[in-house]
Amino acid sequence: MMRPVPAAPVSVPDPTPDLLQRAAAVRRAAMGLGRLSDAERRQAVEAMAAALEAAADQILAANQADLEAAAADGLAPALVARLKLDAAKLAGGIEGVRQVAQLPDPLGVRQLHRELDQGLMLERVSVPLGVLGVIFEARPDAVMQIASLAIRSGNGAMLKGGREASHSCAAILEALRAGLATSAVDPAALELLTSREESLGLLKLDGLVDLIIPRGSNDLVRFIQDNTRIPVLGHADGICHLVVDREVDIDQALRIAIDAKTQYPAACNAIETLLLHRDAAPAFLAAALPAMAAAGVSLRGDAAAQALGVSEAASDDDWRSEYSDLVLAVRVVDSLEQALDHISRYGSRHTDAICTTNASTAETFLRSVDSAGVYVNCSTRFADGFRYGFGAEVGISTQTLPPRGPVGLEGLVTYRYWMRGDGHIAADYASGVRSFTHRDLPL
Amino acid sequence: MMRPVPAAPVSVPDPTPDLLQRAAAVRRAAMGLGRLSDAERRQAVEAMAAALEAAADQILAANQADLEAAAADGLAPALVARLKLDAAKLAGGIEGVRQVAQLPDPLGVRQLHRELDQGLMLERVSVPLGVLGVIFEARPDAVMQIASLAIRSGNGAMLKGGREASHSCAAILEALRAGLATSAVDPAALELLTSREESLGLLKLDGLVDLIIPRGSNDLVRFIQDNTRIPVLGHADGICHLVVDREVDIDQALRIAIDAKTQYPAACNAIETLLLHRDAAPAFLAAALPAMAAAGVSLRGDAAAQALGVSEAASDDDWRSEYSDLVLAVRVVDSLEQALDHISRYGSRHTDAICTTNASTAETFLRSVDSAGVYVNCSTRFADGFRYGFGAEVGISTQTLPPRGPVGLEGLVTYRYWMRGDGHIAADYASGVRSFTHRDLPL
Numbered sequence: 001m002m003r004p005v006p007a008a009p010v011s012v013p014d015p016t017p018d019l020l021q022r023a024a025a026v027r028r029a030a031m032g033l034g035r036l037s038d039a040e041r042r043q044a045v046e047a048m049a050a051a052l053e054a055a056a057d058q059i060l061a062a063n064q065a066d067l068e069a070a071a072a073d074g075l076a077p078a079l080v081a082r083l084k085l086d087a088a089k090l091a092g093g094i095e096g097v098r099q100v101a102q103l104p105d106p107l108g109v110r111q112l113h114r115e116l117d118q119g120l121m122l123e124r125v126s127v128p129l130g131v132l133g134v135i136f137e138a139r140p141d142a143v144m145q146i147a148s149l150a151i152r153s154g155n156g157a158m159l160k161g162g163r164e165a166s167h168s169c170a171a172i173l174e175a176l177r178a179g180l181a182t183s184a185v186d187p188a189a190l191e192l193l194t195s196r197e198e199s200l201g202l203l204k205l206d207g208l209v210d211l212i213i214p215r216g217s218n219d220l221v222r223f224i225q226d227n228t229r230i231p232v233l234g235h236a237d238g239i240c241h242l243v244v245d246r247e248v249d250i251d252q253a254l255r256i257a258i259d260a261k262t263q264y265p266a267a268c269n270a271i272e273t274l275l276l277h278r279d280a281a282p283a284f285l286a287a288a289l290p291a292m293a294a295a296g297v298s299l300r301g302d303a304a305a306q307a308l309g310v311s312e313a314a315s316d317d318d319w320r321s322e323y324s325d326l327v328l329a330v331r332v333v334d335s336l337e338q339a340l341d342h343i344s345r346y347g348s349r350h351t352d353a354i355c356t357t358n359a360s361t362a363e364t365f366l367r368s369v370d371s372a373g374v375y376v377n378c379s380t381r382f383a384d385g386f387r388y389g390f391g392a393e394v395g396i397s398t399q400t401l402p403p404r405g406p407v408g409l410e411g412l413v414t415y416r417y418w419m420r421g422d423g424h425i426a427a428d429y430a431s432g433v434r435s436f437t438h439r440d441l442p443l
Numbered sequence: 444m445m446r447p448v449p450a451a452p453v454s455v456p457d458p459t460p461d462l463l464q465r466a467a468a469v470r471r472a473a474m475g476l477g478r479l480s481d482a483e484r485r486q487a488v489e490a491m492a493a494a495l496e497a498a499a500d501q502i503l504a505a506n507q508a509d510l511e512a513a514a515a516d517g518l519a520p521a522l523v524a525r526l527k528l529d530a531a532k533l534a535g536g537i538e539g540v541r542q543v544a545q546l547p548d549p550l551g552v553r554q555l556h557r558e559l560d561q562g563l564m565l566e567r568v569s570v571p572l573g574v575l576g577v578i579f580e581a582r583p584d585a586v587m588q589i590a591s592l593a594i595r596s597g598n599g600a601m602l603k604g605g606r607e608a609s610h611s612c613a614a615i616l617e618a619l620r621a622g623l624a625t626s627a628v629d630p631a632a633l634e635l636l637t638s639r640e641e642s643l644g645l646l647k648l649d650g651l652v653d654l655i656i657p658r659g660s661n662d663l664v665r666f667i668q669d670n671t672r673i674p675v676l677g678h679a680d681g682i683c684h685l686v687v688d689r690e691v692d693i694d695q696a697l698r699i700a701i702d703a704k705t706q707y708p709a710a711c712n713a714i715e716t717l718l719l720h721r722d723a724a725p726a727f728l729a730a731a732l733p734a735m736a737a738a739g740v741s742l743r744g745d746a747a748a749q750a751l752g753v754s755e756a757a758s759d760d761d762w763r764s765e766y767s768d769l770v771l772a773v774r775v776v777d778s779l780e781q782a783l784d785h786i787s788r789y790g791s792r793h794t795d796a797i798c799t800t801n802a803s804t805a806e807t808f809l810r811s812v813d814s815a816g817v818y819v820n821c822s823t824r825f826a827d828g829f830r831y832g833f834g835a836e837v838g839i840s841t842q843t844l845p846p847r848g849p850v851g852l853e854g855l856v857t858y859r860y861w862m863r864g865d866g867h868i869a870a871d872y873a874s875g876v877r878s879f880t881h882r883d884l885p886l
Contacts, residue, residue, distance in 0.1 A: 031787070035810045114832060120821060122831060129843055130813060210843040229668065231844050252866040259868035344474070366861050367478045370573060378563060378864025387872070388565060388860075389557060389881035400572055400653040401674050402845060405860045417831070417848045418809050421821025423695040425702035429830070438832035 012227050015201035022191055023158065023208040027131050029186035030156030034128045036184050038105040044183035045101035045148050051179030052094045052144065055171065059090060062171035063140060070164055083165055085140045093141040100148040103391045106409040107154050115439040116419075117429075123418045128154030129210040132412065133202045135224065136215040138162030143172045146213070147190055149392060151180070153412040158202060158209065160193040170194075203228035211412070213395055218322065233407060235398035237322050237348035238268025240380045243339045243365070245356035246279035252377065253280075253355035254287050257328075259379040260353070262295045266324045268396060269351050269373075269383040273319060273329040275339040276305070281332045285309055297326045304332035319346040336361060340368050347371060349398045351383040351405075372398060372405035455670050458644035465634055466601065466651040470574050472629035473599030477571040479627050481548040487626035488544035488591050494622030495537045495587065498614065502533060505614035506583060513607055526608055528583045536584040543591040546834045549852040550597050558882040559862075560872075566861045571597030572653040575855065576645045578667065579658040581605030586615045589656070590633055592835060594623070596855040601645060601652065603636035613637075646671035654855070656838055661765065676850060678841035680765050680791035681711025683823045686782045686808070688799035689722035695820065696723075696798035697730050700771075702822040703796070705738045709767045711839060712794050712816075712826040716762060716772040718782040719748070724775045728752055740769045747775035762789040779804060783811050790814060792841045794826040794848075815841060815848035 015023070033041070052059070063085040070080055085093075112124035132155050136142040143159055150157035161169040169192060177187035193199055202209065203224060212232045214221045222236040242260055244253045260271040276284055285308045292299055300318050301310030310330050318329040319342070333339045343352050351373035354365040362376040373383045383406060385393025390408030397404050403411035428434040458466070476484070495502070506528040513523055528536075555567035575598050579585040586602055593600035604612040612635060620630035636642055645652065646667060655675045657664045665679040685703055687696045703714040719727055728751045735742055743761050744753030753773050761772040762785070776782045786795050794816035797808040805819040816826045826849060828836025833851030840847050846854035871877040 031811060031813065034813075035807075116825070116830065116832065120825075127813075225672070231674075231842075249866070255866060255868055259870050263868070263870045263873065362863070364478075368474065370474065370477075370570075371859070373860045373862065375862040376864065378862055378867040379869050381869035382559070382563075382862060382864075382867070383860075387559065387869075387879065389559065389879065399674075400857055402857055404857055414843055414845055414847055416814070417816045417826075419816065419818040419821055419825060420805070421819065421825075423692070423698060424821040424825070425698055425706070426822050426824035426830075427702050427706045430706065436830065436832065 012200050012203055013197065015204050016197070019198055019201045019205075020208070023131070023205050025188050026156040026158055026191045027208050029188035030128070030131050030154075033151070033156060033185050033189050034130075034154045036154070038107070040184040041105070041152055041154060042101050044180055044185040045097060045152050047183040048148060048151065048176045048179035049094050049097040049101065051175045051182070052090070052097065052172070055175035055178070056087070056090055059168065059171045059175060060085065060087065062167040065167045066165055073164075075164060079138060079164065083138045083140070083168070085168060089141065093144045096141075097144050097148040100145070100152050100392055103152060103409055106413045110443050111415060113441045113443050115441060116436050117424065117434055118437070120421045120424045121419065124415050125418060126410075126413045127416045129412055129414050131156040131158065131209045133158050133205065133209040133212045133230065134215070135160045135199055135202070135212070135220070136162065138164035140165050140168035140172055142215060143169050144176070145392075147173075147176050149394060149409060149412065151185060151189065153409050155412055156189040156191075158191045158193055160199040160202065166194060203230070206230050215395065233397050233403065233411060234395050235268060235348065235350060237398070238270070238350045238396075239273070239320070239322050239346060239348040240269060240271045240350050241273045241275055241343050241347060241352045242271045242380065243275045243336075243352070243354040244277060244280050244284050245336070245354060245358065245361055246277040247358040247361065248277075248280050248284075248355050249357055250280070250283050250287055253284060254291055256353070256355055256377070256379050257288065258291060258295055258297075260381055261297055261328050262326060263379070263381050265326050267381065268322075269380050270324070271328065271353075271380055272321060272323055273331065273342075273346070275342055276330065276332050277336075277339070278304070278332055278334055281305070281308055285330075292328065295326070297328050299328055299330050301330040302332060305330040308332070322348075336364060340365075343369055343371070349400070350396065351375065351380045353378065353380050372396070455643050455646055456640065458647050459640070462641055462644045462648075463651070466574070466648050468631050469599040469601055469634045470651050472631035473571070473574050473597075476594070476599060476628050476632050477573075477597045479597070481550070483627040484548070484595055484597060485544050487623055487628040488540060488595050490626040491591060491594065491619045491622035492537050492540040492544065494618045494625070495533070495540065495615065498618035498621070499530065499533055502611065502614045502618060503528065503530065505610040508610040509608055516607075518607060522581060522607065526581045526583070526611070528611060532584065536587045539584075540587050540591040543588075543595050543835055546595060546852055549856045553886050554858060556884045556886050558884060559879050560867065560877055561880070563864045563867045564862065567858050568861055569853075569856045570859045572855055572857050574599040574601065574652045576601050576648065576652040576655045576673065577658070578603045578642055578645070578655070578663070579605065581607035583608050583611035583615055585658060586612050587619070588835075590616075590619050592837060592852060592855065594628060594632065596852050598855055599632040599634075601634045601636055603642040603645065609637060646673070649673050658838065676840050676846065676854060677838050678711060678791065678793060680841070681713070681793045681839075682716070682763070682765050682789060682791040683712060683714045683793050684716045684718055684786050684790060684795045685714045685823065686718045686779075686795070686797040687720060687723050687727050688779065688797055688801065688804055689720040690801040690804065691720075691723050691727075691798050692800055693723070693726050693730055696727060697734055699796070699798055699820070699822050700731065701734060701738055701740075703824055704740055704771050705769065706822070706824050708769050710824065711765075712823050713767075714771065714796075714823055715764060715766055716774065716785075716789070718785055719773065719775050720779070720782070721747070721775055721777055724748070724751055735771065738769070740771050742771055742773050744773040745775060748773040751775070779807065783808075786812055786814070792843070793839070794818065794823045796821065796823050815839070
């Protein structure tokens with residue numbers, strides 16, 4: 001895994017001829033994959049699952065080698081837990097691959113169907129992106145998940161896992177390719193990158209790689225966004241807010257605040273800041289101070305919140321912090337407008353919520369907050385592809401342009417305009433000999 | 444206008460405090476604009492048109508000042524023609540603004556509507572991007588067009604026109620803002636940039652500007668793509684191909700080739716290269732050599748094409764050239780696969796076409812070519828927003844991710860997930876107290 005040093009910029013070297021050649025091979029295989037049918041791609045993913053089962057012993061042995069190296073290096077226990085693959089976790093991963101095989105085909109969806117003139121038919125149809133570049137931490141299960149999503153959606157993939165998982169990743173990729181060899185998909189569609197130089201080179205493969213998906217620390221994502229021209233699917237920060245309006249069900253707002261902060265504090269969709277309307281702050285904090293303390297949450301407040309009993313002070317840095325921990329900043333605001341200004345200034349356009357009993361305030365909030373998710377009277381923790389019913393999640397994007405928010409398989413596709421004519425030429429329309437009908441047809 | 448020097452990279456300075464402040468003001472105004480109704484935005488665009496009419500004398504006088512400066516500077520006649528705004532051209536531009544007002548609203552379109560659980564409702568709704576940064580050449584009519592598209596789609600805009608049109612652009616922008624002052628839209632939503640430093644600074648306004656739309660030379664677009672983290676809508680190259688298959692109606696293919704090359708050779712959707720199947724090349728060229736000569740087209744061929752009568756030789760550079768002129772490269776290929784390889788290697792993913800009478804070859808071509816437009820038996824010149832029936836065209840994008848191809852108003856919007864609950868928290872689903880229904884509702 002790359003370890004960016006924010007102060008001294010890492011220089012990104014040009015890809016080596018070897019990497020360029022391998023990327024071109026992935027692209028060629030991906031082009032063939034993109035032409036296959038739904039059934040062929042589904043079968044290929046099933047074959048990947050079967051091959052993982054057949055290679056279970058080798059994969060577990062490779063993981064054991066990684067674990068021994070990790071023990072020798074004194075890897076932190078949380079990272080060892082992620083790295084470790086036992087028979088049950090491997091079986092769970094294989095089950096996940098089978099679930100991806102069953103997801104509806106994201107390709108070949110007709111989005112537009114229009115007669116431009118008699119015999120001149122325009123369609124817009126979903127097609128694969130091409131090749132994905134995926135950089136992830138030392139999590140062997142991520143290789144299985146991402147590879148199956150890529151093949152299901154007709155894309156090739158260049159995968160770079162964390163260094164600590166190198167034996168595991170190599171064994172899994174060998175199995176996945178063995179599975180593909182029994183399918184219509186060229187095994188060259190999946191390629192493993194193994195060195196730091198290669199993962200840096202990946203960032204410069206514009207024209208060969210169409211989307212980079214970083215799964216890792218905020219620093220890693222920011223480094224990648226700053227060092228590639230290839231579009232990046234992901235988010236560097238998840239600074240989510242919960243606004244408690246002046247007209248509010250205090251009990252409900254408190255339940256939501258506790259869930260949004262504590263249900264999984266390390267998640268990007270957990271809240272980092274509470275914005276309390278001045279009129280509701282005293283009653284809310286009277287209930288929240290003991291409840292948050294009981295839940296182990298430390299509060300940091302502005303002067304007004306401190307006057308109402310929050311013991312620690314919040315600084316400007318707190319409004320910009322993704323704690324990923326049981327810490328919550330609290331600010332008292334004079335108005336909805338002030339809350340909106342705060343979110344606009346400090347938010348990361350991920351997910352922001354309001355608790356209010358006033359329908360008009362709710363509508364103003366929904367229309368004003370420029371985040372991927374804008375919620376009323378529910379927890380920000382619902383911002384998740386599985387909870388949205390997408391079946392699988394590639395990641396959560398905080399970019400402004402689509403795909404945005406939790407991204408499922410449909411984030412791995414683009415579209416192409418197909419036009420079929422019978423000798424139609426533009427000059428006939430410029431001269432007025434023919435004219436366009438622009439008649440929409442059933443999709 | 445920026446004049447990039449490809450060999451010695453231009454350093455992009457940080458935006459000045461003044462520019463940052465103005466960008467923040469545009470953004471605030473844009474946030475208000477984004478909350479307005481369809482009728483309010485439509486009325487605002489109508490008010491812009493009326494204000495342009497009322498200010499016609501001032502605008503024409505300002506244009507006269509630009510023309511006099513251009514004459515003193517010895518500006519090239521083609522550029523003067525673009526710069527010049529007479530009463531008729533202004534009236535045409537104003538009519539274009541009124542047409543934009545009448546386009547269907549791209550905002551508030553519900554793309555997904557799903558019950559996640561009883562009382563927990565998810566919607567995905569189209570919303571404005573925020574602020575557009577538009578850089579264009581010395582064309583006063585472009586200010587009117589882009590400003591009206593921006594306001595219609597709920598976006599603010601920072602506009603930078605070519606230096607030679609500075610008086611015209613200032614007069615038009617003053618009128619547009621006067622029009623907005625009689626509408627629900629804050630006139631601060633439109634801002635004019637006037638210096639080279641400001642247009643360079645625009646490239647670094649990430650977080651304040653959401654999309655850059657460069658309308659100008661390929662060099663300008665490439666410079667911008669290389670120097671900003673903000674998404675860019677556009678294309679640096681339009682290298683379009685026409686493949687003549689072995690099974691082909693020669694007369695039809697020739698008609699299409701002549702249209703695609705000559706109907707408007709400076710357009711990005713004109714073809715630059717003909718790929719002739721070996722079996723069809725002799726008959727095709729026998730007809731094409733005199734026809735192309737009569738149309739004033741110079742051909743440059745590979746050895747096989749030269750052996751069939753093409754007089755000039757093509758080098759590797761020709762396959763990479765966008766001539767924007769009556770020049771056409773010709774290559775003879777052994778197979779469809781070789782044609783596909785050529786397009787994949789040298790194309791710019793803009794628009795590529797095949798002429799074939801074989802339905803299976805046509806389908807292979809449609810599924811294999813990774814360009815925004817893939818056509819069968821018609822001219823590449825149809826790749827255009829108006830011809831596609833979009834009513835207006837923002838530009839043509841050759842990015843892989845959407846928006847791709849000719850982009851209409853819908854390219855200026857994104858989406859937001861709205862969720863409305865009644866105290867729903869994630870812990871209840873994790874514990875199994877509640878479970879998701881994931882029931883799709885009518886859009």
